[in-house]
Amino acid sequence: MTTTRRRFLKVVGAGALGAGLDPGRLLGQAPAVGTRDVYDVAVVGAGVFGSWIAHELQQSGRRVVLIDAYGPGNARSSSGGQTRVIRMGYGDQELYSRWSLRSLEKWQELLRRAARPSFFQRSGVLWMARERDPLTVKTAATLEKLGVPHEKLERPELEARWPQIDFGPITWALYEPESGFLTAFHAVQAVAERARKLGCEVRTARVAPPPADAGRLAALATDRGAKVAAGAYVFACGPWLPKLFPDVLGERFFTSRQEVFYIGPPPGEERFRVGAIPVWADFGEEIYGVPDFKGRGFKVAPDRHGPPVDPDSLERVVTAETTRRVLEYVARRFPPLAASPVVGSEVCQYTNTSNGDFLIDRHPGLDDVWLVGGGSGHGFKHGPAIGEYVTARLEDGDAVDPRFSLATKATVQQRTVF
Numbered sequence: 001m002t003t004t005r006r007r008f009l010k011v012v013g014a015g016a017l018g019a020g021l022d023p024g025r026l027l028g029q030a031p032a033v034g035t036r037d038v039y040d041v042a043v044v045g046a047g048v049f050g051s052w053i054a055h056e057l058q059q060s061g062r063r064v065v066l067i068d069a070y071g072p073g074n075a076r077s078s079s080g081g082q083t084r085v086i087r088m089g090y091g092d093q094e095l096y097s098r099w100s101l102r103s104l105e106k107w108q109e110l111l112r113r114a115a116r117p118s119f120f121q122r123s124g125v126l127w128m129a130r131e132r133d134p135l136t137v138k139t140a141a142t143l144e145k146l147g148v149p150h151e152k153l154e155r156p157e158l159e160a161r162w163p164q165i166d167f168g169p170i171t172w173a174l175y176e177p178e179s180g181f182l183t184a185f186h187a188v189q190a191v192a193e194r195a196r197k198l199g200c201e202v203r204t205a206r207v208a209p210p211p212a213d214a215g216r217l218a219a220l221a222t223d224r225g226a227k228v229a230a231g232a233y234v235f236a237c238g239p240w241l242p243k244l245f246p247d248v249l250g251e252r253f254f255t256s257r258q259e260v261f262y263i264g265p266p267p268g269e270e271r272f273r274v275g276a277i278p279v280w281a282d283f284g285e286e287i288y289g290v291p292d293f294k295g296r297g298f299k300v301a302p303d304r305h306g307p308p309v310d311p312d313s314l315e316r317v318v319t320a321e322t323t324r325r326v327l328e329y330v331a332r333r334f335p336p337l338a339a340s341p342v343v344g345s346e347v348c349q350y351t352n353t354s355n356g357d358f359l360i361d362r363h364p365g366l367d368d369v370w371l372v373g374g375g376s377g378h379g380f381k382h383g384p385a386i387g388e389y390v391t392a393r394l395e396d397g398d399a400v401d402p403r404f405s406l407a408t409k410a411t412v413q414q415r416t417v418f
């Protein structure tokens, strides 16, 4: 794609566009019957990935349209939950630690500009570890190398700082004091709104699945018959990607059902609120949580992958079996909440790649189409870094890092990124 900044166009008949002309050459032509809109880039999907990509592209001077079937940060999307954790620790996966650092900077900058700094809460993040837990040991080494503030806390100190936690088999922990959580759907909507203020068009429409192997896409069709033409198309449709591109992603994405619970602390109990307890992760039991924010409940969520799901037919009601497991865990690890009720819940979906690395690559049969997704249960925090990365690839045309390429997305799951 050319790096020339193009002026907004709203012109022309289907013939010229169908011939794949550079939209910049169409300036000045008279509108014709069957008018279509022309953009530099059309981004489909306004979850955290698409919204940040649209924001970064628009900020770099592109003319962008952001299209979502239900609107930015909607309840069906993976980005549509109440909160998402932002941590710097990623074992020895240094790239993701670097992206987290960069992303937190950009999240804070955008939220400041949007006059919504409280959408990031610096609650701290506690990694609970057992003995020589390899993931936490590697995380400590990476944080040390990158100069990320962190503390190694032994059991007596953990008990003194957070007496409301029964640490059970946890022998030590790593604490990231500057990390925390984002108020997910509010934060995504703030990004889309900032993109709109910069000039990006934000539309609500469902885009029809593109033809499998046409060489170029040339135009999008919405399911209400409208056409949208652009120089490039970015599909950031999260768990819907395998439905839109079944030939390419049907066997490479693993969409799993994930349940989230909000536990209501007893009356007058303040030890589970932001400020009193950090975000915590107990990788040994594949479970994590977020402090109570604004009285919505103490979040507890199993991170183990649930059964495969279709985001359109997924029943968004928690199961009795997971409820029982979560309440049993809460009673054991957080004894003051032993008799506390579930006051809210969410059912969402992870879009997993085989090992947890994101997908950022061109479509193999459509030159002007990019596929961005595979958040794999940890992508939210990285929205800003992904936005920057995709914008740079559209600018320089360079190949993507192999870890993000379609070629490295296997058809058998073996998780290595946590």
Ligand SMILES: Cc1cc2nc3c(=O)[nH]c(=O)nc-3n(C[C@H](O)[C@H](O)[C@H](O)COP(=O)(O)OP(=O)(O)OC[C@H]3O[C@@H](n4cnc5c(N)ncnc54)[C@H](O)[C@@H]3O)c2cc1C
Pocket (backbone or CB within 6 Å): 044, 045, 046, 047, 048, 049, 050, 067, 068, 069, 070, 071, 072, 073, 074, 076, 077, 078, 079, 080, 081, 083, 084, 085, 086, 205, 206, 207, 208, 209, 236, 237, 238, 239, 240, 244, 258, 259, 260, 301, 348, 349, 350, 372, 373, 374, 375, 376, 377, 378, 379, 380, 381, 382
């Ligand atoms: C329960 C849960 C907890 C998580 N916790 C964390 C966490 O703590 N920290 C973290 O960093 N990450 C976390 N994640 C992962 C993170 O939320 C996801 O990686 C991220 O939200 C993925 O965003 P996305 O933009 O790729 O997809 P989505 O948010 O799903 O967005 C895709 C969008 O595409 C739209 N769309 C789909 N098809 C079409 C179409 N045909 N036409 C138009 N629009 C379309 C949808 O409406 C949707 O809005 C969690 C995920 C879940 C489910």
